[in-house]
Structure formats: C-alpha cells, structure tokens
Amino acid sequence: MKIVNQGIEKIDAMALVTGKPVYTDDLAPENCLVVKVLRSPHAFAGIRDIDMAEALKIEGVECILTYRDVPGNRFTMAGQSYPEPSPYDRLILDQMVRYVGDPVAVVAGITEKAVEKALKLIQVSYDILDPVLDPDKALDHKSIIHPEADYHAREDIGNDAKRNLCASGEFLSGDAETEFSRCDVVVDRIYHTKANNQAMMETHRTFSYLDLAGRLVLCTSTQVPFHVRRIAATALNIPQSSVRVIKPRIGGGFGAKQTLVSELFPALVTLKTGKPAKMVFDRAESFTASTSRHEMKIRVRIGADRDGHILAIHMDTLSNTGAYGEHGPTTVGLSGHKTMSLYNMARAFKFTYTVVYTNTLSAGAYRGYGATQGTFALESAVNELADRLSMDPLDLRLKNILKPGDSVAAYYGETIHSCALPACIKKGREMIGWNQKFPFVNISNTKVRAVGAAIAMQGSG
Amino acid sequence: MQITCRINKREFIRDIEPDLLLIDFVRSLGFKSVKRGCDTSNCGLCTVWVDEKPVLSCSVLAARVNHKAVTTLEGLEEEAKEVGWFLATQGAEQCGFCSPGLIMNILAMKAEFKNPTTEDIKQYLAGNLCRCSGYESQLRAIKNYFDLQGVAHENC
Known part of the structure; x- marks a missing residue:
C-alpha cells in the first residue's frame, strides 16, 4: 500500500510551521480602515435615536453607519445551499436589537484608537422591550422577537414568527404509542445541553476592498466562501458578479465560520467609502456576538421488553436558536435522525421538534451540528434503560443496533451498506477492560472509578 | 517616544506610542508569524523571545524592548x-x-x-x-x- 496507511504531509505544512503570512489579517493592506461595531447593551429594544455628532468630530473617523444606511433586504447569514432553510430574519443593521451584542452602529476610522473613542461618544436612546430569555417560555410569549412584515422563510420549515417559532416538525415510523404500551420498561427523561462556543484560535476577521473593475473583494476567515459571495450580494443589494470572495488559510472554524460573522461590516464600509476596510473580532466579541451551539432540551422516551428488545423511541427536542435562525431548522433534525437510527431494531420511532427564538446570542453550526446534543440525550437514556433492565449497556446496544443491509427507518429509509459498529463495541470493551471495570471499581473508601458507554454516528464524505 | 531594538538581528529605530504592545509593534514591521489568540495572556500564540527568553508579546509594552534583542519565528x-x-x-x-x-x-x-x-x-x-x-x-x-x-x- 503506497498511499493507504501512509502519512502525508500537507502541502502547506512548511508555510504554517515557519510562520508565513497566510492568514486573513496577515494579508490585509496596511491602509485598511479599522472597522468596529457598537453593540446593544439590551437583550431586546427598539432604537429611538442615534446621536453621533460628537463621535463624528473625532479626528480620523471616516464614517458611522446605522440602520438608516443599509439595504432593506432581509437575509440569513447561515452558509447553506438553495433554497436556504434558515429564515430571512436579518438586516446588516436593524432598528430593533434582539440580544446583548446585536450591532447598533458600524464605525470606521484610520486608527483603532479613533474608532474606539468614537464608539464611546455615540449616544443611543432605546425603547427597552420585555426580553424572551427562557426557551421554555418562548413559544407564544407576549414579546414577538421578529414582528417585521418582510420576515420570511424560503421553504416549509414549520415556521411561525408571530409565535417565536423558527421551525417545527414531526417524524413518525410505526406506531410508537402502541409499542410503548407493550413495553415492560419505559425510561422517560429530559436532558438539557447548553450553548457552547467553537473557540477556534483565530477569531472572526475580514478585510475588503474594491478591485480594478470596481468589484467588492472580501478576504475572509470563512468555511463557506461560495455562500459568503451569494449572501453578501443579497445583503448589500448588489449582483453576485460584483462580489469576489477569497478564503485564505484559516485558523480553525469548527462550524463558527459556517455562518457569516464579520464579513458584512467592512464590506458595507468599503461600498460606502470606496476604501479598504478591515474588521478583526476580539476574543470577547467572538464569544458574545457570533454564533454558538444550539442549546437544547431533549425529552427521551425509550421502551423495551424485559429481554432488552427496544420497541419504541420518542425524542422531543426543544432547540433555542437565539435571536436569529442561523442553522436552526436544520441542526435540530440531527438530534433525532442521527441518534435513533442506530437502534434500527426498534419497531417504532417518533421525533418531534420545536425551534424557538429567544433574546440570546444566535446559535449556528458547531461540530456535530445537532447530533452531539441528541447523542448525549439518547445515549444517556439507553444507559438508564440498561440499568432498569439490569443489563450490561454494551449488550443492550449489541442487541438493538443496525446492521449492514438494513433499511434505516429513522434515517429516511436509506440503506446502510457498511457498518462495523459491533466490532467497534467489542474492541472498545476489550481495550478499556470493561468486564473488569463495569460498573465501577473501588479506588479507596471514598472513591470509585467508573466506566460508561455511548455510541454515535455522523455523516461524512 | 523613540526606541531602538534589534529584531531577528536587524536594528530598528522607531517612534512609537507609549501604549503600543510588542505584538502590534512586531506585526507592523512585517513579522506576521506572531499571532493574537485570546486577548487575556492565556494562549501562548504571541510568544516571542526577548533576549532569548520567551515572553507573551500581547502582554509586553513595545517600549520595554528598548535596547533589547527580539526574536520571532521569522528569525x-x-x-x-x-x-x-x-x-x-x-x-x-x-x-x-x-x-x-x-x-x-x-x-x-x-x-x-x-x-x-x-x-x-x-x-x-x-x-x-x-x-x-x-x-x-x-x-x-x-x-x-x-x-x-x-x-x-x-x-x-
């Protein structure tokens, strides 16, 4: 085997390890305007007035842009293909701010100091609204986060913005309730996963300029350059042929850069001024004003007969998409389909989901894309089921998992052509010394050391 | 203020702002291998040597390298x-x-x-x-x- 099982050095390896200037900020022209954003201190508010007279007096400030200066085309920043499942619920700058950190004004200037000084001098008066902070209370809350008339979804995602509902749906295979009534044991639990940050080492950053043909060039740290081109064209109301996107080497993404984050602010400045512009998020901004993993509350019902045959699984996911719907309608699907599919021997599956808006940081894409949350929930429930059945959790899984050739009911009836999961479980059992360590060994009078198991699948290629 | 220092064995004499950080100083001179990751002196990405000792250049004022030798990866x-x-x-x-x-x-x-x-x-x-x-x-x-x-x- 000349290629398989051989290590291959990446073509850019030596450039990276010798510190060559290959990342976005290394390539930015020295004369870029520095771009920063004034962010909302309120979770939910309408902007009554923005007074920037004092800020504009600062020497070196080039421009201050507000909701009055942006095109009125709503769009989504999620990097997704046609027809774009995430609702069109954003403007570059909006008169309504929907989370602490939502942009209020864009300031561009010659030096960072001038821009920072100007940011402090902008006076904004807000009409503060009652925020929706708890996803459990979001649906039909008296505060409507997206009341705007031009809000729209591009396809049927079970959306109703007037109810703070970003997306909803149901998947049924077999008759779950009848199967549950036949079960000897049913586990019914709710698992709550939080909004995490992707925390790539290189924060969000973009620089922009007009090329020799007057075309807007965006050089940006992104995972989705083609989507950036289309979305920037929509958001800025210019043809796609007027936008060129360059993606240099990026310093990590982990899904954070599967959504536009820093792109549109310098782009707007360059279009308004004709000058090169650059925005580099600081670390705090990357945590508070980008996108996170979707917080989810997942109720799992799973039932089996006394021999450990799983008969039915019902997962009900409540996903918090935050202030905007980036990747909201799509991540939630993986919480059910990528998890229940592993237990293909079950007779019935039910997956119901609700994705709600709240006045918190918008969620987005993050490694696993919803499967992570669902795996934690279902695998925890399977372990609890094993405990109730007094069965070894690995044996319970081996009895119920899918096998090659199966038509996978919870995965849209697709056929699984290869699956080495039983061999993986067997190997893992041996390697960790499961039979000696499960459920725990006593380490001292006050401590035990325990082992636990979970299985997962994810798409690739 | 004016400082004189050697970076990667080359002498630089520059007028700088007193609050300029070493990371921004060396990057402005083209030593782009020096990266900023955390803003809080935690990540080590901005490590350079001052007189052969590693320091976090995000947490050192450029003024402190006056009459010293700085080494970045380019050197x-x-x-x-x-x-x-x-x-x-x-x-x-x-x-x-x-x-x-x-x-x-x-x-x-x-x-x-x-x-x-x-x-x-x-x-x-x-x-x-x-x-x-x-x-x-x-x-x-x-x-x-x-x-x-x-x-x-x-x-x-």
Whole structure:
C-alpha cells in the first residue's frame, strides 16, 4: 500500500510551521480602515435615536453607519445551499436589537484608537422591550422577537414568527404509542445541553476592498466562501458578479465560520467609502456576538421488553436558536435522525421538534451540528434503560443496533451498506477492560472509578 | 517616544506610542508569524523571545524592548523547519495558527532542557493552547524531536 496507511504531509505544512503570512489579517493592506461595531447593551429594544455628532468630530473617523444606511433586504447569514432553510430574519443593521451584542452602529476610522473613542461618544436612546430569555417560555410569549412584515422563510420549515417559532416538525415510523404500551420498561427523561462556543484560535476577521473593475473583494476567515459571495450580494443589494470572495488559510472554524460573522461590516464600509476596510473580532466579541451551539432540551422516551428488545423511541427536542435562525431548522433534525437510527431494531420511532427564538446570542453550526446534543440525550437514556433492565449497556446496544443491509427507518429509509459498529463495541470493551471495570471499581473508601458507554454516528464524505 | 531594538538581528529605530504592545509593534514591521489568540495572556500564540527568553508579546509594552534583542519565528527559519517537520509528520499543525508560538517555546525549552521528561514538556508548554489537536499529536512530535522515545513515555 503506497498511499493507504501512509502519512502525508500537507502541502502547506512548511508555510504554517515557519510562520508565513497566510492568514486573513496577515494579508490585509496596511491602509485598511479599522472597522468596529457598537453593540446593544439590551437583550431586546427598539432604537429611538442615534446621536453621533460628537463621535463624528473625532479626528480620523471616516464614517458611522446605522440602520438608516443599509439595504432593506432581509437575509440569513447561515452558509447553506438553495433554497436556504434558515429564515430571512436579518438586516446588516436593524432598528430593533434582539440580544446583548446585536450591532447598533458600524464605525470606521484610520486608527483603532479613533474608532474606539468614537464608539464611546455615540449616544443611543432605546425603547427597552420585555426580553424572551427562557426557551421554555418562548413559544407564544407576549414579546414577538421578529414582528417585521418582510420576515420570511424560503421553504416549509414549520415556521411561525408571530409565535417565536423558527421551525417545527414531526417524524413518525410505526406506531410508537402502541409499542410503548407493550413495553415492560419505559425510561422517560429530559436532558438539557447548553450553548457552547467553537473557540477556534483565530477569531472572526475580514478585510475588503474594491478591485480594478470596481468589484467588492472580501478576504475572509470563512468555511463557506461560495455562500459568503451569494449572501453578501443579497445583503448589500448588489449582483453576485460584483462580489469576489477569497478564503485564505484559516485558523480553525469548527462550524463558527459556517455562518457569516464579520464579513458584512467592512464590506458595507468599503461600498460606502470606496476604501479598504478591515474588521478583526476580539476574543470577547467572538464569544458574545457570533454564533454558538444550539442549546437544547431533549425529552427521551425509550421502551423495551424485559429481554432488552427496544420497541419504541420518542425524542422531543426543544432547540433555542437565539435571536436569529442561523442553522436552526436544520441542526435540530440531527438530534433525532442521527441518534435513533442506530437502534434500527426498534419497531417504532417518533421525533418531534420545536425551534424557538429567544433574546440570546444566535446559535449556528458547531461540530456535530445537532447530533452531539441528541447523542448525549439518547445515549444517556439507553444507559438508564440498561440499568432498569439490569443489563450490561454494551449488550443492550449489541442487541438493538443496525446492521449492514438494513433499511434505516429513522434515517429516511436509506440503506446502510457498511457498518462495523459491533466490532467497534467489542474492541472498545476489550481495550478499556470493561468486564473488569463495569460498573465501577473501588479506588479507596471514598472513591470509585467508573466506566460508561455511548455510541454515535455522523455523516461524512 | 523613540526606541531602538534589534529584531531577528536587524536594528530598528522607531517612534512609537507609549501604549503600543510588542505584538502590534512586531506585526507592523512585517513579522506576521506572531499571532493574537485570546486577548487575556492565556494562549501562548504571541510568544516571542526577548533576549532569548520567551515572553507573551500581547502582554509586553513595545517600549520595554528598548535596547533589547527580539526574536520571532521569522528569525529562526531553519530551526522552525526542523521542529515543524516533526509536527507536520504527526499532523499536529492542523490549522497551524498556534504553531509559531508553540515552536518558539519548544525551541526555548530545548535551550533549557537536554532531556525533558513528559512532565517537563507538559509543564513547559502548559501556556500554549491548541484547539485542533488535543495535544496528543504535538506531544508525539515533540518527543520525536527530542529523540526521547523510550526515555520519557510515562503518563502519555
């Protein structure tokens, strides 16, 4: 085997390890305007007035842009293909701010100091609204986060913005309730996963300029350059042929850069001024004003007969998409389909989901894309089921998992052509010394050391 | 204020603002290997040497290097290639953004330790964060670099 099982050095390896200037900020022209954003201190508010007279007096400030200066085309920043499942619920700058950190004004200037000084001098008066902070209370809350008339979804995602509902749906295979009534044991639990940050080492950053043909060039740290081109064209109301996107080497993404984050602010400045512009998020901004993993509350019902045959699984996911719907309608699907599919021997599956808006940081894409949350929930429930059945959790899984050739009911009836999961479980059992360590060994009078198991699948290629 | 310093053996005399940070000073002079990752003196990406000792350039004023010698990875190209080859063969330079700061500290460690143990390596590099690798591939690469196979493999 000349290629398989051989290590291959990446073509850019030596450039990276010798510190060559290959990342976005290394390539930015020295004369870029520095771009920063004034962010909302309120979770939910309408902007009554923005007074920037004092800020504009600062020497070196080039421009201050507000909701009055942006095109009125709503769009989504999620990097997704046609027809774009995430609702069109954003403007570059909006008169309504929907989370602490939502942009209020864009300031561009010659030096960072001038821009920072100007940011402090902008006076904004807000009409503060009652925020929706708890996803459990979001649906039909008296505060409507997206009341705007031009809000729209591009396809049927079970959306109703007037109810703070970003997306909803149901998947049924077999008759779950009848199967549950036949079960000897049913586990019914709710698992709550939080909004995490992707925390790539290189924060969000973009620089922009007009090329020799007057075309807007965006050089940006992104995972989705083609989507950036289309979305920037929509958001800025210019043809796609007027936008060129360059993606240099990026310093990590982990899904954070599967959504536009820093792109549109310098782009707007360059279009308004004709000058090169650059925005580099600081670390705090990357945590508070980008996108996170979707917080989810997942109720799992799973039932089996006394021999450990799983008969039915019902997962009900409540996903918090935050202030905007980036990747909201799509991540939630993986919480059910990528998890229940592993237990293909079950007779019935039910997956119901609700994705709600709240006045918190918008969620987005993050490694696993919803499967992570669902795996934690279902695998925890399977372990609890094993405990109730007094069965070894690995044996319970081996009895119920899918096998090659199966038509996978919870995965849209697709056929699984290869699956080495039983061999993986067997190997893992041996390697960790499961039979000696499960459920725990006593380490001292006050401590035990325990082992636990979970299985997962994810798409690739 | 005016400062005089040597960066990678070349002399620079520059007028600077008193609050200018060393990281922004060296980057403005074209030494772009120096990266900013955390803003809070935690990640090690901005590591440079001042008079041969590693420092976090995000937490040092440029004024402090007046009459001193600063070294960035650009000044250690051959050494960087050597260490880098070990990192690359283990896939430890995945996104590469943390590699320059890490290599600056590996080379500094090499100057201080002849045969670092696994614990020495872990302690010395505790301030060099990486989001891609999980550190295992880096540890393998560093051990290979120090040719410590069999000498220091406890706790790995």
